[in-house]
Amino acid sequence: MRHLLSAKDLSRETAIEIMDTAEGMSEVAGRSVPRLPALRGKTVVSLFYEDSTRTRTSFELAAKMLSADVLTFSAKGSSVSKGESLKDTAQTLAAMGADAVVVRHAASGAPKLLADSGWIDAGVVNAGDGTHEHPTQALLDAFSIRRRIRSGDSTGTALDGVKVLIVGDILHSRVARSNIWLLNTLGAQVSLAAPATLLPRGIEHWPVKIHFDLDRALEEKPDAVMMLRIQSERMHAAYFPNPREYSRFWGLNDERLHGLSDDTLIMHPGPMNRGLEISAAAADSSRSTVREQVANGVSIRMAVLYLMLSGARRESQ
Amino acid sequence: MTRLLFRGATLSSGERTDILVSEGRILELGTGLNDAKAELVDTNGLLALTGLVDLHTHLREPGFEQSETVLSGSRAAAVGGYTVIHAMANTSPVADTAGVVEQVHSLGVEAGLVEVRPVGAVTAGLAGEALAEIGAMARSRAKVRVFSDDGRCVFNSQLMRRALEYVKSFDGVIAQHAQDPNLTEGAQMNEGALNSELGLAGWPAAAEEAIIARDVLLAGESGARLHVCHVSTAGSVDLLRWAKARGILVTAEATPHHLLLTEETARGYDSRFKVNPPLRTSEDVAALREGLRDGTIDAIATDHAPHPLESKETEWQAAAFGMVGLESALSVVHAAMVETGEFGWTQLEAVMSTQPAGIGRVEGHPLRIAAGEPAEIVFYDPEARSEFEASRLRGKSSNSPFFGMTLPGKVVATVHRGRLTVKDGEVVEPSDSKAENGMVTNG
Numbered sequence: 001m002r003h004l005l006s007a008k009d010l011s012r013e014t015a016i017e018i019m020d021t022a023e024g025m026s027e028v029a030g031r032s033v034p035r036l037p038a039l040r041g042k043t044v045v046s047l048f049y050e051d052s053t054r055t056r057t058s059f060e061l062a063a064k065m066l067s068a069d070v071l072t073f074s075a076k077g078s079s080v081s082k083g084e085s086l087k088d089t090a091q092t093l094a095a096m097g098a099d100a101v102v103v104r105h106a107a108s109g110a111p112k113l114l115a116d117s118g119w120i121d122a123g124v125v126n127a128g129d130g131t132h133e134h135p136t137q138a139l140l141d142a143f144s145i146r147r148r149i150r151s152g153d154s155t156g157t158a159l160d161g162v163k164v165l166i167v168g169d170i171l172h173s174r175v176a177r178s179n180i181w182l183l184n185t186l187g188a189q190v191s192l193a194a195p196a197t198l199l200p201r202g203i204e205h206w207p208v209k210i211h212f213d214l215d216r217a218l219e220e221k222p223d224a225v226m227m228l229r230i231q232s233e234r235m236h237a238a239y240f241p242n243p244r245e246y247s248r249f250w251g252l253n254d255e256r257l258h259g260l261s262d263d264t265l266i267m268h269p270g271p272m273n274r275g276l277e278i279s280a281a282a283a284d285s286s287r288s289t290v291r292e293q294v295a296n297g298v299s300i301r302m303a304v305l306y307l308m309l310s311g312a313r314r315e316s317q
Numbered sequence: 318m319t320r321l322l323f324r325g326a327t328l329s330s331g332e333r334t335d336i337l338v339s340e341g342r343i344l345e346l347g348t349g350l351n352d353a354k355a356e357l358v359d360t361n362g363l364l365a366l367t368g369l370v371d372l373h374t375h376l377r378e379p380g381f382e383q384s385e386t387v388l389s390g391s392r393a394a395a396v397g398g399y400t401v402i403h404a405m406a407n408t409s410p411v412a413d414t415a416g417v418v419e420q421v422h423s424l425g426v427e428a429g430l431v432e433v434r435p436v437g438a439v440t441a442g443l444a445g446e447a448l449a450e451i452g453a454m455a456r457s458r459a460k461v462r463v464f465s466d467d468g469r470c471v472f473n474s475q476l477m478r479r480a481l482e483y484v485k486s487f488d489g490v491i492a493q494h495a496q497d498p499n500l501t502e503g504a505q506m507n508e509g510a511l512n513s514e515l516g517l518a519g520w521p522a523a524a525e526e527a528i529i530a531r532d533v534l535l536a537g538e539s540g541a542r543l544h545v546c547h548v549s550t551a552g553s554v555d556l557l558r559w560a561k562a563r564g565i566l567v568t569a570e571a572t573p574h575h576l577l578l579t580e581e582t583a584r585g586y587d588s589r590f591k592v593n594p595p596l597r598t599s600e601d602v603a604a605l606r607e608g609l610r611d612g613t614i615d616a617i618a619t620d621h622a623p624h625p626l627e628s629k630e631t632e633w634q635a636a637a638f639g640m641v642g643l644e645s646a647l648s649v650v651h652a653a654m655v656e657t658g659e660f661g662w663t664q665l666e667a668v669m670s671t672q673p674a675g676i677g678r679v680e681g682h683p684l685r686i687a688a689g690e691p692a693e694i695v696f697y698d699p700e701a702r703s704e705f706e707a708s709r710l711r712g713k714s715s716n717s718p719f720f721g722m723t724l725p726g727k728v729v730a731t732v733h734r735g736r737l738t739v740k741d742g743e744v745v746e747p748s749d750s751k752a753e754n755g756m757v758t759n760g
Contacts, residue, residue: 008514087630107632108516109586116585130634132516174516201519202510 001308003115003124007135007178012185019143020155021303039068042309045098047073049105055127059102062301090119098122099309108132123308131172137269138178140300144289145224148265160187165217167193168228168277171200175269193217197239214250224265227252227278247276257282265289320355326365329662338692341735345688360696363729366666367684368400368693370673372570373618380409385623385713387424393712395430395738397643398695398728401679402431406438407468413438413449415457422459429747430738437461439480443469455487462678465492481541490542495528507580507595520595522550529553533560533567544676545569547620549594551604558613568676570618571605573649588629588636589718610659616673619646623714640718644710648724692735701727
């Protein structure tokens, strides 16, 4: 693997390989000294143009557990905020000898631009770009579903026949996009439930089933329900009348929680708006994978960095 | 002034002829012409078309001279086969007074390569609030006839109605950039399945079509002339067809890039393909070609929009909208319309020269290649074929979407006011030709 830019471009084999590698990585975290020497001498840069403490720390922890040197290049307090171009930043990082760059950017396509531009030779990991993709989130979500659903050894398996329902702001969600593509690649059936204002144009051409009624969607007994965060800036832009109505129609409230079968997973990429898209009881229920998703995120990111920096690149040299 | 004898060109009608040019005019047509005093130019195998006229050029001067100047844009125009260009008003200061349009006009005269006709702003400062000095610009030395807030839409319906009525007094035309600003806030590319996948905010067709629908109704009621800039959607073509059938005085232009490229080019996030209005679907491209063929669209306009490298070598969302087009226009229209069999050279000449000249009320037009007519001619090699490269550009900026594409044709020579402004594909500056001809400059 040279870069990880999108979930859409991931093959089924590669996705399974990443999850299987993550399975091994998850054992490292349980050790008294949670370190592998795999990436000793490698430099991983986390280049974050948007604040995201969760994703950034997850990647940095993953890199450290593999003994890589980690440089943090955050938008605040660096020349990035003074209008330095992506090109200049990339060339600076190249001069510092970065082996991998983990980039989070508000502009869709910025990681691809870095990977294609020739400004830097490092492997590029997309840690979320605009409203495009967030592939490691999709990988960790798929990994979390696989671990819960396939009790025992899940190595080598995909998600064939698993039903996943994604609820909420699909239009602005890179997490939803990455999940739709990856889950589909892994054989899962994806359904969406949202008001039409929060669904992208042309969605009818995507491999998904659309619901405008959350209760109807839940009647189809999904194996996992993924609730998306409603950003505060959407609340006043006429996507829906007000948060109360959104919550009533599209929120996973206690009533809907009680209607779920016992083994339905409740997922959320975080951070959650408790009481808006998800009730406190739903977020904290035993069916919720929210905290596992965080732990699995570190394992998946270890796997991605490992495969990128110690595997494919060495073979190509 | 020199006499020029062009040996063996083919007119758009297919007729073969020599062309003798003297004192800025075509003196004689016919085969086997001889003139001892004339400079001979071998044009065997070349097409002779009336000089191309662009209704939509951004020359960036005054204010943005790092992107383009009147002189550099004139060079780009000349090598593209143009003899008349219309310079858009979104400069700094904005071309909304007689002073600014006269300045641009004189810079054009000074450059001496094409006729530069300034476009006046419709509203003061392009702010969409009050009318610019339309009458003063019309009566100025620049004789402005085309008024446009291009880059911005005249969105206020009452103001648009008044502007249409007011320019009628000067036989002017409002060239509208049809874009509903509310529907396109933050928009980055065509709205459809692809923009959703790429995560780039969508630009709905309705944002263009709703404005065109409103404007043709206003033009119909006022009896004034409306020109629609850079039409990009199939729905817009339908609306224009409907309006023309009702006798509304509406004309429209399409750009070369909208005739050849589609939204698929956005996949690589290469911002050379970022343009306003955005590249659309292949169905839209087909509808534009059909509209051009059947006369619904009257003119090709380049929307030549130069930008410095740093405005394009960046994230798609941060990049500037626009592409340069003067140097590639004729080859692109050749590829999109002639090679595909949509139409022939007479129609190409109409949409790239005669009809845009009529819309802009260019003096002396419509032109023909005939004895006694002004010598405004482009000689084009239709058999040439090459990969389009940066070396073909003569403007200051290099934001062309056509690099790497194999395009037909090549402009070999351009004649403006009886003088070769382009010879063997290279610009001939006025000073060069004087030196070459050993002429003495008087005044």
